[in-house]
Amino acid sequence: MTGSDDGDEDADLGDSGSERVGPDPEAADAVQEFYGRWVGLYDLIARHTPRIAAGRRAAADACRLSPGDRAVEMGCGTGANLPYLRSAVGPEGLALGLDVTGPAVAHARRTLDVPGDPALGLVRGDATRPPVRGPVDAVLGTFVSGMFPDPAAAVDRWCDLAPGGHVVLVDAAPSRRPLAAPLNAAFRGVVALSTPPTFRLRYDEDVTRMLDDRVTAAHRRLSDRAEAVATAEYLFGFVRLTGGRIPEE
Numbered sequence: 001m002t003g004s005d006d007g008d009e010d011a012d013l014g015d016s017g018s019e020r021v022g023p024d025p026e027a028a029d030a031v032q033e034f035y036g037r038w039v040g041l042y043d044l045i046a047r048h049t050p051r052i053a054a055g056r057r058a059a060a061d062a063c064r065l066s067p068g069d070r071a072v073e074m075g076c077g078t079g080a081n082l083p084y085l086r087s088a089v090g091p092e093g094l095a096l097g098l099d100v101t102g103p104a105v106a107h108a109r110r111t112l113d114v115p116g117d118p119a120l121g122l123v124r125g126d127a128t129r130p131p132v133r134g135p136v137d138a139v140l141g142t143f144v145s146g147m148f149p150d151p152a153a154a155v156d157r158w159c160d161l162a163p164g165g166h167v168v169l170v171d172a173a174p175s176r177r178p179l180a181a182p183l184n185a186a187f188r189g190v191v192a193l194s195t196p197p198t199f200r201l202r203y204d205e206d207v208t209r210m211l212d213d214r215v216t217a218a219h220r221r222l223s224d225r226a227e228a229v230a231t232a233e234y235l236f237g238f239v240r241l242t243g244g245r246i247p248e249e
């Protein structure tokens with residue numbers, strides 16, 4: 001990975017080969033339209049939800065970065081995690097954000113000093129087939145793996161990028177705690193409002209179940225691939241973190 005990955009080029013989302021890893025074209029369009037339209041509102045929520053800054057710092061800390069390291073954030077959205085990654089890698093390192101939604105990347109580029117800071121980079125592309133040359137020291141994905149049809153395959157690719165480094169996932173999913181069960185109905189409403197409309201039946205319980213299945217599959221694959229796995233739950237179990245070191249081959 002180099003700073004030259006930085007740029008506005010569109011990754012080719014159309015030629016996804018024979019495996020069903022990336023978003024289908026309809027879902028990819030829906031994701032970009034949805035997040036593109038709501039980018040300003042999303043950024044407010046992403047930065048100012050109570051206690052979210054502490055959560056983002058914890059996610060960046062779990063990446064175990066040192067000065068000079070290179071980190072990539074998959075599905076970086078408007079870049080709310082990037083300042084924490086940038087602070088950990090320092091001026092000699094690189095914190096690269098990757099997202100499929102052009103307006104989100106443009107927003108991050110505007111609000112962070114990307115052109116003026118060689119240790120920050122942004123690229124538009126598909127996180128399930130990241131256009132990133134490894135190896136990297138850490139891969140972070142927050143609130144994104146539930147959007148992939150085959151999250152375990154995407155996590156495999158992220159792990160392949162980081163031999164000897166860390167991969168960290170943070171995702172929202174229904175709480176498995178018995179005492180939080182009554183709150184799962186409210187969670188379903190939040191999921192409905194924050195789900196791009198092409199994910200059919202988005203007001204249906206099935207969407208919450210699909211999210212749970214995908215997040216569980218992503219975190220399980222990371223646990224299988226990593227050593228020294230750490231897990232944590234926040235917000236009554238609605239937010240799950242899994243992080244671990246990927247063994248070198």
Ligand SMILES: C[S@@+](CC[C@H](N)C(=O)[O-])C[C@H]1O[C@@H](n2cnc3c(N)ncnc32)[C@H](O)[C@@H]1O
Pocket residue numbers: 022023031032035046074075076077078079080081098099100101104125126127128141142143144147
């Ligand atoms: C819920 S937002 C999370 C953004 C950010 N990680 C955060 O914590 O604020 C999900 C983001 O994932 C991006 N995304 C969804 N599918 C993607 C894909 N296949 N490749 C890259 N980005 C994707 C969307 O564009 C959106 O910005």
